[in-house]
Amino acid sequence: MGRSYKVAVVGATGAVGRQMMACLEERKFPVAELIPLASERSIGKSVSFAGREIPVQVLNKDSFAGVEIALFSAGGSISKEYAPIAAAAGAVVVDNSSAWRMDPEIPLVVPEVNPQDIALYKKRGIIANPNCSTIQMVVVLQPLHAAAKIKRVVVSTYQAVSGTGQKAVDELAEQVRALFNSQEVKKKVYPHRIAFNCLPHIDVFQDNGYTKEEMKMVNETQKIMGDKSILVTATTVRVPVFYAHSEAVNIETEKKLTPDDARKILSTAPGVKVVDDPAKNKYPMPLDAAGQDLTLVGRIREDFTINNGLNLWVVADNLRKGAATNAVQIAEILAKDYLK
Numbered sequence: 001m002g003r004s005y006k007v008a009v010v011g012a013t014g015a016v017g018r019q020m021m022a023c024l025e026e027r028k029f030p031v032a033e034l035i036p037l038a039s040e041r042s043i044g045k046s047v048s049f050a051g052r053e054i055p056v057q058v059l060n061k062d063s064f065a066g067v068e069i070a071l072f073s074a075g076g077s078i079s080k081e082y083a084p085i086a087a088a089a090g091a092v093v094v095d096n097s098s099a100w101r102m103d104p105e106i107p108l109v110v111p112e113v114n115p116q117d118i119a120l121y122k123k124r125g126i127i128a129n130p131n132c133s134t135i136q137m138v139v140v141l142q143p144l145h146a147a148a149k150i151k152r153v154v155v156s157t158y159q160a161v162s163g164t165g166q167k168a169v170d171e172l173a174e175q176v177r178a179l180f181n182s183q184e185v186k187k188k189v190y191p192h193r194i195a196f197n198c199l200p201h202i203d204v205f206q207d208n209g210y211t212k213e214e215m216k217m218v219n220e221t222q223k224i225m226g227d228k229s230i231l232v233t234a235t236t237v238r239v240p241v242f243y244a245h246s247e248a249v250n251i252e253t254e255k256k257l258t259p260d261d262a263r264k265i266l267s268t269a270p271g272v273k274v275v276d277d278p279a280k281n282k283y284p285m286p287l288d289a290a291g292q293d294l295t296l297v298g299r300i301r302e303d304f305t306i307n308n309g310l311n312l313w314v315v316a317d318n319l320r321k322g323a324a325t326n327a328v329q330i331a332e333i334l335a336k337d338y339l340k
Contacts (some may be wrong), residue, residue, distance in 0.1 A: 004030035005335060008091065010082065011074030012036030012056055014048050015166045016096055019324035021049050021073050027328055030335065037063050038074070058212055062119045064089035066338060069331050073323065087125025092334055094127050094327045098212075101128040101220060108134050108223050111329040112270040113142040118333050127330055132322025133157050133213070133236065133245055134220040136295045139321070140314050141251065143269040144262060145225060148255035148308070152231040155217060158239045158246040159202060160286065163318050164189060172240055194240050202236040211236060244286035245322060247314045256308045259300045266297055271321070276300050284315035292317060293325045 007024065011017040024031055036047045037059040046053040057063060059082060064070060070091040072079050079099040086093050100106040107117040108128045121127045130138075141150060161168040168189045175195035178185045185193050190197055203212035210218075214234040222228050237292070239246075241264030257265075267274050275284045276298035295316040303309030316322055 002030075004032035005068045005339065006033045006035070006066050007031050007331070008035040008037055008064060008070040008086070010037045010059060010072040010078065010086075012069060012095075013038045013042045013045055014073060015162060015169075016073040016319055016323045017071075018047070019319045020073060020327060021047060023320070023324045023328040025050055025333075027325075027332070029331060034105055035063065035067060036213045039262050061085050064091050067091040069094065069334060071327050071331065073327075074097075076129070083126050084124075092121055092125055092127065092339065094129055094330050096129040096327055098131065098216065099128075100126050101130060101216070102126070102223065108220060109330055110138055110142075110224055110326060111333060112139050112272075113224055114226065115333055118330060118338070119255055121338075127334075129323065129327045129330070130224060131213070131216045132163060132316075132318040133159060133247065134217050134317035135322050135326055136245065136314055136318075137217070137247055137249060138221055138224050139271050139295045139316075140249070140266065140269070140297050140312060141221070141300055142225060143265050143272070144251065144253065144257065144310075145227070145230070147261070147265050148253035148257045150251050150253055152252040153221065153233070154231070154250040155158065155234045156248045157202075157217075157234070157236045158198075158241070158248075159236060160241040160243050160245055161189075161194060161238065162243050162320055163202075163322075164238070165243065167196070169242055172242065176240075190238065194238065196240060198240075199238040200235065202238055210234070231288060240290075241286050243290040243317060243319065245318045246284070246286060249312045249314055251308070251310050251312070252303075252306055253308045257309065257310060259302055262300050262310055262312075266300075271295055272297060274298065274300075284313055286315060289315045289317050291320070293321050295321055 064086040073096040076097040076099040079097040107120040108210035130243040283298040
């Protein structure tokens with residue numbers, strides 16, 4: 001990569017922000033100086049990076065002087081306000097919120113799928129990181145789409161509580177403890193108990209009966225894959241799992257793909273690992289995906305109710321490939337090809 005870069009992480013004390021810094025370190029991204037930024041609530045805190053403790057700075061409009069890459073994971077309202085400020089100061093922003101994803105002038109990027117779209121950052125200085133459940137799905141869909149053209153996708157997700165944030169991880173742990181000790185279960189994060197339950201409700205309900213999360217999967221998939229003709233329908237469900245999202249994905253293709261065809265294609269697909277040997281009880285599980293960057297796919301089988309249909313089971317770590325790693329991969333391409 002040659003030179004190194006001044007990198008800011010906005011939302012540095014949150015779950016995804018911490019994971020972003022861990023990914024920068026693990027992947028040996030050339031960081032000349034790290035600027036961890038957070039709200040006033042984080043005054044006095046520090047973060048560990050490359051063997052040093054770095055004090056967290058309070059985010060303000062002067063935070064981006066000299067910053068070349070700014071990784072944002074602090075929520076939509078912060079991104080709406082500060083991403084343009086960072087871009088105006090000369091940084092390229094990679095934003096993990098939903099604030100910019102559907103803006104026609106902002107590229108929405110999964111490096112294994114549409115790395116060429118990164119070049120479009122020059123318009124506004126911002127690149128959007130997609131929704132976690134969309135990222136892992138399109139990484140698997142793209143190579144199949146290239147081979148056989150996907151017409152329709154039906155997806156049901158089983159999403160870990162860490163997708164909501166650290167408070168939800170704590171709530172699940174506390175509820176399980178309370179139930180085992182015959183104590184009262186407290187609910188703060190979710191409208192219902194999440195321990196030993198499933199909530200078919202992620203984000204807010206829209207007028208069409210779908211949740212915002214479900215519509216994100218519809219709209220983002222079409223934008224990332226650059227094909228509005230792909231029909232997508234989604235049901236997103238929160239499950240009592242700490243880390244890694246699972247998805248049951250049904251696809252209909254124009255051209256026939258056998259399960260063996262799909263396995264062969266996916267076995268060489270970037271960022272994908274095929275785990276598919278039911279006779280030996282081998283299939284993707286959240287326990288296996290947590291802590292790694294690969295998207296796991298298995299249970300690949302024909303949908304015999306239609307002519308050209310396949311069922312797939314897709315699992316990935318929502319904090320890593322679903323958020324932090326994807327953002328760092330974008331930064332790596334920026335450093336290699338654009339910010340020389």
